[in-house]
Amino acid sequence: MKILAIDTAAQTGSVALLDGQTLVAESLVNVRATHSELLLDQIDQALRLAGLLLTELDLIAAVRGPGSFTGLRIGLATANALAKALGLKLIGVSSLQQLAMNIPLCPVPICAFLDARKKEVYTGMFEWVDGQPQALGPEQVLPPEVALKQMSGPVAFVGDGVLQYRFLIDEILGDRAILPALCHHQARAGAVATLAARTYQEKIQDFSTALAPVYIRPSDAEINAANFP
Secondary structure: OEEEEEEOOOOOEEEEEEEOOEEEEEEEEOOOOOHHHHHHHHHHHHHHHHOOOHHHOOEEEEEEEOOOHHHHHHHHHHHHHHHHHHOOEEEEEEHHHHHHOOOOOOOOOEEEEEEEEOOEEEEEEEEEEOOEEEEOOOOEEEOHHHHHHOOOOOEEEEOHHHHHOHHHHHHHHHHHEEOOOHHHHOOOHHHHHHHHHHHHHHOOOOOEOOOOOOOOOOOHHHHHHHHOO
């Protein structure tokens, strides 16, 4: 099983190739350039380094959200186009579950904390069960202080929202907050590929011919349209 994984949910863009049990290529770029400028080059480089052709792929996985509306559209449009051209199925992966993969075997609940801008975060709680993070509740978009005040006991945090709102985490949770090293807050497409492989093997979800983004909150255009008399 050869899986191409794409993540464009945040400023960081990541692409990975999983061949069976082996992660054979992965790139992660955290720069100001847009995903539309970098993504195809990342995919091409990963394939060249792995010595694979697009036609040798078996499955495409992509982060479906939540995250940057523009970033998600670019990543999913690319994944959908490749899948259609190659006749492949697609698997969508949550950006929050992907982030929780960065703290493996964590003995306490994991809070994925992704900056949603507008003074909000996309957040979800996970626990490590049977080799992967399992959701403890729904994914939400909330002001960070509201999300933090809902938590009890020790919690491990991961995601770029941790860096953005570290002062609030310290103020509200204090010693109850467990914070990994800075390198663990970057989303990685290798985790997307790993989650997709397990989803495929265990038939956890139906495989799609096209993936739609999961935004959680409405876009500015939808809000403006709803308020237009």
